[in-house]
């Protein structure tokens with residue numbers, strides 16, 4: 001019956017439909033190529049314009065040098081790379097367990113309405129402009145942090161002098177403030193993905209654990225989280241990418257200090273904050289060095305993303321998240 | 322009709338069976354009903370489950386076999402809309418008495434599901450000992466011993482003994498199901514519930530699982546749901562026939578298949594129905 005009706009439909013001829021198919025396929029291909037082209041173009045532009053910095057200081061020289069002095073026109077990338085990696089990785093470490101806890105609570109423990117409210121709140125938090133996080137960091141977090149840092153500092157000067165050089169100046173603004181703001185920004189991303197992936201764990205997996213006499217928490221530990229680990233990791237990676245490239249929120253609270261060594265409390269810098277701070281007045285070799293920094297960030301993000309995709313693929317069950 | 326009956330050995334009278342094997346019920350349900358919201362899944366089932374026997378639950382799709390089976394180890398606790406009435410008695414105690422811990426019950430009454438569901442991130446070995454680890458067993462020698470014992474009982478040992486560290490998912494479907502049986506057996510349950518354990522498997526794997534059940538019942542009381550009457554006839558000692566949420570007839574498998582008391586049972590087993 002149904003076949004008869006489709007066949008007798010007086011509309012498009014097979015020829016036309018085949019053409020439409022090919023047109024659509026071509027269009028999709030074109031768009032894909034365009035996107036890949038844009039990515040390559042950005043990378044090439046950054047690399048090309050930053051090439052002078054690499055030429056003048058040498059690739060290894062530029063990467064490893066800690067000097068950044070517009071007066072003497074000497075530039076090195078190491079403090080920025082270091083700052084970027086430290087803030088991002090620490091933020092991720094700080095965000096991981098809270099994000100997982102939120103995801104588990106929203107899917108496994110919260111009543112449905114509360115789970116929905118939580119999902120909505122996470123989406124809202126993920127979509128807030130980063131400058132808002134920066135302002136929150138500056139006006140709320142930094143003052144609070146300063147108090148904590150000062151008491152820790154006092155305690156350390158009495159009991160653990162050796163800690164002082166690690167801690168640094170307890171002024172609130174600095175590395176730890178940036179890490180915390182970043183962590184707060186990363187949590188919604190990581191939690192959101194983890195939540196979706198936990199919700200996809202098949203009922204038979206949970207029942208397998210319940211059937212063995214597992215308690216609810218044991219079911220989560222032995223059946224749910226392991227099954228969802230691919231998606232959870234994907235959330236972590238997404239968080240990392242966000243943290244690596246984050247600019248405004250970090251600039252506002254990190255204190256922008258490019259002199260090593262960085263300390264836990266004291267000011268530091270990252271690649272995006274350096275670019276934002278200096279791009280306006282930069283010329284010549286300094287401009288080229290900033291673009292080279294951008295190129296390095298581009299590569300770090302690219303490599304980490306690939307690595308992440310590989311890890312996620314290896315870790316996920318059934319080849320899906 | 323004749324073909325089906327030829328699969329079955331001649332009937333043994335119930336009295337004789339009882340005498341031979343000294344039957345004692347390991348479990349017993351009394352007026353057990355399960356509701357999904359207002360809808361009834363099974364109604365008022367009263368049935369014994371004899372120790373070290375295989376009890377088969379048969380009946381057409383949707384008649385409540387799974388629903389009844391899951392009521393036997395309080396799996397319905399996980400379904401918010403499900404509600405259980407009546408009693409399910411294990412070793413003289415109603416498992417639905419307030420204060421009874423469902424987690425404890427599920428440790429004594431293991432379960433094997435329709436689709437093999439090993440833990441995908443764990444090795445063969447870790448799948449088998451997962452339940453023991455939950456119980457806090459950490460000693461390697463104890464775990465090793467339990468793993469070997471349960472894998473032997475589930476007739477999987479010879480096939481996996483050289484690759485216990487391989488992922489559980491690397492096994493074939495039939496092997497995965499036997500792995501799940503081993504996983505359930507490792508905690509030495511008193512009763513093993515199996516919900517259509519072979520319905521997703523090929524004939525050879527099905528054969529392997531049917532074969533192991535005959536030896537397994539020496540160690541554990543088995544309840545198996547099956548929509549395959551021949552399978553029930555082959556593996557079970559007792560059979561319960563369900564129809565639209567009701568236990569129509571229960572009795573020794575031989576009797577039920579050769580001399581059913583209820584015309585509805587007869588209609589079903591002779592293939593005039595379902």
Ligand SMILES: Nc1ncnc2c1ncn2[C@@H]1O[C@H](COP(=O)(O)OP(=O)(O)O)[C@@H](O)[C@H]1O
Pocket residue numbers: 357360361362380381382383384385386387388389400
């Ligand atoms: N989770 C559930 N929610 C609502 N109704 C259910 C649920 N599970 C089973 N049922 C209903 O209960 C009846 C018995 O189902 P089930 O026990 O799965 O049958 P069987 O295993 O014999 O095929 C069916 O009518 C089915 O639709």
Ligand SMILES: [Mg+2]
Pocket residue numbers: 386387388
């Ligand atoms: Mg069923």
